[in-house]
Each structure stands twice: as C-alpha cells, then as structure tokens.
Amino acid sequence: MDAITVLHHRVSQSKLASPAPDREQLDILIRAATRAADHGNLQPWRFLVIEGVGLEKLGELFARVAAEKKPDISQAELDRFKSMPLRAPMIIVAIAKCQVHPKIPKVEQLIAAGAAAQNILTASFALGLGAIWRTGDMAYDGAIKQALGLVSNEALDEQIVGFIYIGSPTGSTHLPRAINPSAFFTTWTGE
Numbered sequence: 001m002d003a004i005t006v007l008h009h010r011v012s013q014s015k016l017a018s019p020a021p022d023r024e025q026l027d028i029l030i031r032a033a034t035r036a037a038d039h040g041n042l043q044p045w046r047f048l049v050i051e052g053v054g055l056e057k058l059g060e061l062f063a064r065v066a067a068e069k070k071p072d073i074s075q076a077e078l079d080r081f082k083s084m085p086l087r088a089p090m091i092i093v094a095i096a097k098c099q100v101h102p103k104i105p106k107v108e109q110l111i112a113a114g115a116a117a118q119n120i121l122t123a124s125f126a127l128g129l130g131a132i133w134r135t136g137d138m139a140y141d142g143a144i145k146q147a148l149g150l151v152s153n154e155a156l157d158e159q160i161v162g163f164i165y166i167g168s169p170t171g172s173t174h175l176p177r178a179i180n181p182s183a184f185f186t187t188w189t190g191e
C-alpha cells in the first residue's frame with residue numbers, strides 16, 4: 001500500500017490475536033513513531049513495550065488500583081480489569097516526556113508524543129498488523145504511572161498518551177467511518 005492509501009484507509013482493530021509484531025516490525029513501528037513532528041527536536045516521548053507475562057502483570061496492576069479506588073469492587077469487575085491488557089499480544093505504552101522549556105510549552109510536547117502514537121497506528125496498518133489506541137482512567141492514574149516508572153517532578157512531567165494494543169487482526173476489519181472531509185475545511189481570507 002502506498003502512503004496515501006494507508007493514511008486514507010487506516011482503521012483501528014480491537015480484535016487482536018498472536019502473533020505480536022516481531023522484532024523487525026517493532027523496529028519499524030518505533031522508527032515511525034520517532035519521525036513525528038517535534039518542535040525543537042526535543043524527542044518528548046518514550047515507549048514501553050509489554051508482552052507475555054508483562055501483560056498479565058499489567059492486568060494485575062489495573063485490578064489492584066481499581067480495588068484501591070473502590071473497596072467494594074466485585075470479582076467480575078476485578079476480572080475485567082485483569083483481562084484488559086490481554087486483549088492483544090503486545091501493548092506499547094506511549095509516554096510523553098514534557099520538560100520545562102523556555103520556548104516550547106508542555107502542550108506542544110504532548111501533541112508531538114500523540115503524533116508519535118498515531119505514527120505507530122499508521123505504520124501498524126501499513127504492515128498489515130491490527131492496532132488500537134486506548135486510554136481510559138488507568139492512563140491518568142497516579143499509581144499506574146508510578147508503577148510503570150513515569151517521572152513527575154518540577155523539571156519533567158511524564159504522561160501516558162496511550163496504551164496502543166497491537167497484534168494480528170482477527171475477524172472482519174471495519175470500514176473507515178464515513179466522513180465528509182470538506183466539512184472540516186473552510187477558507188479564511190481575512191476579509
């Protein structure tokens with residue numbers, strides 16, 4: 001597929017099975033991520049790759065945090081949290097590294113990391129992999145961020161921009177949402 005076809009047709013895939021991307025594919029994804037537009041070349045991102053037992057541990061972490069927040073949580077809810085990361089054979093946690101900078105505000109660094117995450121989705125689609133960007137409460141929870149090793153201090157504020165679930169697509173791939181691109185473009189002439 002050429003680049004424009006990929007950009008026009010990329011869709012998310014929530015039904016994902018093994019195999020996970022191999023090392024060569026993972027390298028392509030990370031290289032694509034790090035080509036995102038980046039004001040000041042700050043490279044305000046890093047990525048955690050989680051597979052196998054790591055996914056189980058992430059599920060346990062989600063369940064532990066959910067139980068701390070809601071002591072009367074049901075077993076069914078706990079099981080749901082535990083199994084969340086098992087919906088794909090690989091998760092890439094995309095992290096924004098927002099530093100205090102005299103010229104480049106944190107929001108621009110967050111956007112750059114988001115662009116890097118989108119590049120992972122696009123490159124996954126181009127490779128015939130399936131991927132979906134997920135967040136939810138767990139992405140913004142302090143205990144989760146701490147357990148994943150994110151740093152937050154006066155100089156550096158790390159944020160999870162997404163849990164990118166990646167694997168081999170199973171089942172049917174949905175069609176891109178019908179949109180009317182021209183609805184989003186107007187001309188401004190300054191008149």
Ligand SMILES: Cc1cc2nc3c(=O)[nH]c(=O)nc-3n(C[C@H](O)[C@H](O)[C@H](O)COP(=O)(O)O)c2cc1C
Binds near residue numbers: 010132134136176
């Ligand atoms: C920042 C961000 C967070 C998202 N979080 C979730 C999520 O937690 N759960 C979910 O089902 N979709 C989430 N999505 C949306 C999906 O990734 C996907 O884009 C959406 O379902 C539309 O499908 P499409 O990408 O095939 O057009 C998120 C998207 C973005 C950009």
